[in-house]
Amino acid sequence: MLGQKLAHRISTQETFGADAQLLLFDLSFPLDSAPGKKIVGNLTASGIAKSVAAQRPDVIFHLAAIVSGQAEKDFALGWDVNLMATWALLNALKDEHEASGGEYTPRLVFASSIAVFGSPFPEKLSDEFLSAPLTSYGAQKAASELMITDFSRKGYLDGTSLRLPTLCVRPGKANAAASSFFSCIIREPLNRNEAVLPVAETVRHWHASPRAAATFLTHAATMDTQLLNYRRALNMPGVSCTVAEQIEALRDVAGQDAVGLIRREPDEAIERIVKNWPRDFQTDRALELGFKAESSFDEIIQVYLEDDFRL
């Protein structure tokens, strides 16, 4: 989803100039895929990272991942895709760097996640809060960050890792992620469907729109990485709000009828998972570096209506 948003953004906004070429690599592509050269493949397959790197892209957005729920169910697959494919990609880029006599030093932007953090938390996480993940997905993202920082420190590439907030409002269908409901309770009522709320309205979480996430990625691709000073994993800005505040924002936009479509159906398993998620961040570094998110949940809904809503 984010990859397609990003590709559409790059192809329409000319972030990298009018003659920039887009090379898309994925397991498969949707029908309404962004324009650009497409390669279908699996990054974990032997030799694939090497053949992608051999194209010597100037900027690489590495978003390939097994989602959190699946990485928890299929342990080997999660580590293979979320860490070992990153490892293969980094080494393939390093090989190109060396083959070019040091000329080729690509910019790499890695989609990390706030899943690198695990409870216990303070109410608000600072830029210096430790990575102590409580999921395999979080551990794999945190280990990838360490690799990217070290390959960058050695000058083989110029990488950053962006710890994205939960993306909301996600378009399309609900998925298996435990965080899916944060989007469902907004998207489904706006589309006149029922939505299930499995947690208490007091639950507070950290959100940004898919559009904001795409701008984080392009900003990281063009920013001055000298300013990062070896700390190349950045907590991205976002909006901290409770489920009650999300629902109030929905009421502002779509009225009580929409809100009435949210059905409370407490789910202890989801409550337990969500309890271990961060609630709020103080993202001074990212803000100083020019990353911008929405400033309210109302604005996040507005972005969904502008970018993805088709009744």
Added chain:
Amino acid sequence: MLGQKLAHRISTQETFGADAQLLLFDLSFPLDSAPGKKIVGNLTASGIAKSVAAQRPDVIFHLAAIVSGQAEKDFALGWDVNLMATWALLNALKDEHEASGGEYTPRLVFASSIAVFGSPFPEKLSDEFLSAPLTSYGAQKAASELMITDFSRKGYLDGTSLRLPTLCVRPGKANAAASSFFSCIIREPLNRNEAVLPVAETVRHWHASPRAAATFLTHAATMDTQLLNYRRALNMPGVSCTVAEQIEALRDVAGQDAVGLIRREPDEAIERIVKNWPRDFQTDRALELGFKAESSFDEIIQVYLEDDFRL
């Protein structure tokens, strides 16, 4: 060095009972090696981790590593030994766990390092200070910690990572590590040899004796890991002192003649590296869990005299 200290300690102190069997795995063994079954091999070689795991040891001390200076020089070798061999070992143990129907869940104690931390630092690092390493060695240790914590969370094994202070006074010859002088300026004068001090006397650092490190490892092998609560990487206690304080401790033990053997020879390269090392820690968690280090540098010298000094 630490592996041999640990093996001698286990074989003489009956930490694991009188009938415990010691299985030593290394690239080679010194002549005065501790007793026990010895396997010579390279943990990075294909299938080796599997054959070690197949012995189903109850407790595994994983100390195998390329040292910091060498990992910085040979990037590929460092990642291979310091991370990928850990990965192979963890997977081999997981395979045994699964083959046993979940019966076999070994205790794993991993020698991590304060190299997982990178500047800028507060004067004193808390148990919650982030891992932002500035060396490949530190990144490899930090990534290994993430794996060990995740394999443990999933119940495949029962692992802890101990972030050891700089070991001082190391017996034997000086090595290539940038930290080597911390031991040299004590050991060499005690042995009536000259020693070179490459940094200012105001440099403050974090030390523990090799004996203390061996007791950390055995304590971690027998402690109640339920108390760790998913944060399985622990900062070990130690002694924070300046080089000037080290020299004063040497004077107390061996007099001005010994101190006179220390030759000041500032080395900018070493100064630059050491500047990025932590100076002091507040290790509340480890102390509460029963880990104990020396309480002064005088005591650290005393341990060297008792354990390793032979004039």
